[in-house]
Amino acid sequence: MRVENCFFCGRPAWPSKGITFMRNDGKSFRFCRSKCHKNFKMKRNPRKLKWTKAYRKKAGKExxxxxxxxxxxxxxxxxxxxxxxxxxxxxxxxxxxxxxxxxxxxxxxxxxxGKRAREVAAARKLVAENEHLLPRLRGSEKRRLAELAAERGLDVEELEREELAAKRAKKTGKAFGGEVRRLRVRADGGIEEVSEAVGGHMHEDVDEDDDDEDDNDDDEMDTD
Incomplete structure (x- = not known):
């Protein structure tokens, strides 16, 4: 069983699969799929299409x-x-x-x-060219960071990155607000702490007085 390569993209064309085009002079062209066949009939150059092996070899990717x-x-x-x-x-x-x-x-x-180093160099160049678009720190904040960096023996830029990472870590990442902790009275008389997610208009506050009134009503019903 011979596995031929696609004439256009270079992928393997398995037996009984793909398309075979016979020219008038007797030369046959094997294609792995209709996509390659259509591009061949449109007289496109495989070296100029990024999804072909000819382009990858020309670009030094294989x-x-x-x-x-x-x-x-x-x-x-x-x-x-x-x-x-x-x-x-x-x-x-x-x-x-x-x-x-x-x-x-x-x-x-x-x-x-060296790809990572090139990406970092390009990112730094982009930041340097568009530095006027970055948010500015207040003078008091700059002085605080400078003093803190001097105490720790770090660079001011490194300290700014650390504080930014700490702020991102503190975020809950929820779509509707943060989290509220409440005290709930159990049926056996104990108290437990329950955390509930706050979601803007979806959150409903419950007064403690109402809870106390409900507990008193339950006690009266039990005494009856």
Missing amino acids: MVVDSTLQFAARRNVPVRYDRELWQKTLKAMERISEIRARRERAFYKKRMA
Whole structure:
């Protein structure tokens, strides 16, 4: 069973799947899906479309020169059937797949090295260019941060980031307000603390006097 590659995007086109286009001169083109077939008929260049392997190879996103890629070359050489050769071929295919996967991971790590530093540099450049849009601190707040940084031996910017992270951690993250704690009287006469979420107009306050009146009414009913 031969698994051919798509003529347009380079993905594997499995037997009985995809589309085969036969030109008048006898040349056949195999496509993995109708998307590739339509783009081929529209005469689009695969090297200019980001979802094709040709573009990824041109942009340096995939390995191009590697010894493991030579095993995928088509070899139309008839060989007499041999059981031992067949078993060795299967083992070699598994081993080659492992080696290729390991080399692809190493290639990816090498290609992505320094990406975080580049992103941080771009972010700092953006902040430096649009510094006038950032919120300004009051003079008293700046003096307080400077004194606190001098005591701790830290930089003022690091201290500002720490305080900002602390403020974000304090937020409850709920859509409707925060949380209210109430004291509730149990049936056995004990008192327990209950936390309830406050949701704007959905929250209804209950007076303690009403609770006391209800408790007195219950006591009167019990005495009767």
